[in-house]
Amino acid sequence: MAEQRHTGAAEQSAAPGLATSAGPLLKVSNLIKHFGPVRAVDGVSFEILPGEVHALVGENGAGKSTVAKILAGAYSATSGSILFDGELFTPSSIRQARDLGVVCAFQELALVPDWTVAENLVLPSRGNGGFVTQRSLNARAAQVMGELELGHIDPQAILGSLALADRQLIEIARAISAKPRLLILDEASSALNPLGVQWLFGRVRDLQVQGVGVIYVSHRLNEIHEIADRGSVLRDGVSVSDFARGSWTDNELVSQMAGRPAGKQFPKPAIVPKxxxxxxxxxxxxxxxxxxxxxxxxxxxxxxxxxxxxxxxxxxxxxxxxxxxxxxxxxxxxxxxxxxxxxxxxxxxxLGYVPEDRKTEGLALEMGVGENLLTPWFRAFSWGGSIRLAQERGWIKNVLSALTVKARGPLQKAGALSGGNQQKLVFGRWLERNRKALIxxxxxxxxxxxxxxxxxxxxxxxxxxxxxxxxxxxxxxxxxxxxxxxxxxxxxxxxxxxxxxxxxxxxxxxxxxxxxxxxxx
Missing domain, CATH: 3.40.50.300 (P-loop containing nucleotide triphosphate hydrolases)
Incomplete structure (x- = not known):
């Protein structure tokens, strides 16, 4: 894949079926976002045509989710410009972005576990629209789920009782039901199996026909191959290359993301003797x-x-x-x-266990990286009621290094890490601990x-x-x-x-x- 630096939608051939007469639906120019001294996004630029699926790819911590949250109104940019339909776009909230036609289905679900499926689907879209009866709420939810082919999910079920994959489907359905002109899917397929992914692709293609633009954030390169018309690679918060469908291989894209040659994807485990x-x-x-x-x-x-x-x-x-x-x-x-x-x-x-939902089952987000790694092991490090800090720090350093966790140190809060680095913490707590089995x-x-x-x-x-x-x-x-x-x-x-x-x-x-x-x- 030849590196292309921000060539722009107008200079590239459009995907089949995309309108090219109009200007871009979205134009992001030199977007920058600081969190204190940390530059999470440090110069991101790309364009999206109406009806186009544009992939954002990069390693964990590359800035993809931060860009998505800026566009969705969850964060404000430090500098740079965003044009949506030719107008300056600076939403101050998720609600305002939604009202302007930009909606995000987040990887870390923005749903209310104690509400029913119907309430999660319908109530957020009504804003301050007044009183809604249970009958009208249920009717609207049934309509949405019917249109989106989600009949297997009971709209009266409490959301928290559903499997993570079904909760993810509801998150996506809620975003689509808002009738966006730009839909952002931030790792929306991460909990879905192949059938769920094909359901998602069907909905995306329906939106493309309507001229809706889609930003597709994913680490699953096979999905990028199948659904994306074009895309941009981010590395360390910076746009490093753009690509078009069919112009790249997995190894080329991984090399762009990492800034180094790609390694072997699947190592083969040794045969288990009889x-x-x-x-x-x-x-x-x-x-x-x-x-x-x-x-x-x-x-x-x-x-x-x-x-x-x-x-x-x-x-x-x-x-x-x-x-x-x-x-x-x-x-x-x-x-x-x-x-x-x-x-x-x-x-x-x-035994050791890595649970399904890292945020609710695997981590204490307000605790430090080191404390989260040590959660099952406080007794192992205790001596007379105290913690042997030298031993503790050495083990933490080894785990963070072995899994290349991007953290400022053991005291940084787990909630400040990217989702992928959080997942490494949940896995890493079981390393070098003489486990017999991992679940x-x-x-x-x-x-x-x-x-x-x-x-x-x-x-x-x-x-x-x-x-x-x-x-x-x-x-x-x-x-x-x-x-x-x-x-x-x-x-x-x-x-x-x-x-x-x-x-x-x-x-x-x-x-x-x-x-x-x-x-x-």
Missing amino acids: GTPEIIGIEGLSSAGLNNIDFRLQAGEILGLGGLAGHGQTELLKALFGDVQARASSWRINGKNVSRLTPLSAVRNG LHDPTRGIDVRSKQELYAAMVKLAESGVGIVWFSTEVEELQNMCHRVIVLHKGTIVSELVGKQITVEAIVGAAVGKRGEVSA
């Missing part, structure tokens, strides 16, 4: 959402967990870590029978390609040292390329077990929608 010891063995596991699961994990094995969201994956992972009540006819960890498992006893038995719920969600490669390498290194890994991913390609074995859940039951060359995207997705594959006896 007779390798069992770390976790369960027969007849049942709970709310699970039905008679037989489960085993060997030392050094990377076991993938596939299936559509809401079919028992979250419940299984939480049960394995003792985070939900479950029963089984037999339950063993490291060859010892377990009668009752809690998160504390799971940690004591050598991972979509650990690469919302992180950039290079960070994924670092996590893949860390996982392979852990597996080769004998750590067993249970890994649920919404990116099926990860399971295909990284796992020794994959089990697929459908309606709380294992419907397919795939090994070796049986592990393909087609086999995993087919089993996920109810087409049975090979199930072990």
Whole structure:
């Protein structure tokens, strides 16, 4: 991919079907945003035509989400200019940006967990529009969900009771229902499986026909290939290149993002020898959402967990870590029978867990980076009621270095980090801690390609040292390329077990929608 510095929409060939007679819908020029001494955005420029999908790509901390939040009215720019439909655009709030036609579906959901789906869909769009009856609210929500083909979600359900993927769909639906002229999708697909992504692409293409511009922020390069007409690469808060559909390869784009040659995407884990010891063995596991699961994990094995969201994956992972009540006819960890498992006893038995939602389950955002890494380990570092600071700091430094976490130091609040660096913290707290098994719920969600490669390498290194890994991913390609074995859940039951060359995207997705594959006896 030849580097192109801000060539501008008018100088590039437009994507098929895009109007070229009018000027750009959006023109961003030398956008800068400071947070104290930190330059989060330090010179970003790009243009979007009506009906165009424009990708913003870059590593975690490159400034993509900050740009999205400036355009959505959540932040004010320090300097630079934004023209929307030829007019200076300086919204002072998300509400004002929405009223002017710019709406963002945020990666970190801007929804109210205690409200119903219908309330989350309808009430934010009404502003100060007066009293709304429950009947009209429900009718409007049903209309929106029907138009957007979301009939599988109950509009009367409490939002917080839904799987993360369904909550993400509601976030997207809420943004689309506001009838924007510019829609910003900030990692909106990060919690979606392949079917959810295709639903999203269908909605984006509908908007393109209407002349709506779309900014698509994603780390999933296959999605950028499929949906983006053009795009811009950000690195360290600066625009470094622009690209058009078909003009780049994955390695070229990753090199632009990182400023160095791309590494190998998927490292291959070593083969697990026959007779390798069992770390976790369960027969007849049942709970709310699970039905008679037989489960085993060997030392050094990377076991993938596939299936559509809401079919028992979250419940299984939480049960394995003792985070939900479950029963089984037999339950063993490291060859010892377990009668009752809690998160504390799971940690004591050598297990670690990366939860689904880093902000609500994985981190204390107001605490420092170091404190978040140490959360499960305060007893390990305690001596006579105090903390051995030298040992603590050394371990923190090793973890931050191993995962290249972009943080000013251990005292920086976790909430100030980018989403990808927050995810690294949740994963990193289990490194170098003599774990027997790690239970991972979509650990690469919302992180950039290079960070994924670092996590893949860390996982392979852990597996080769004998750590067993249970890994649920919404990116099926990860399971295909990284796992020794994959089990697929459908309606709380294992419907397919795939090994070796049986592990393909087609086999995993087919089993996920109810087409049975090979199930072990």
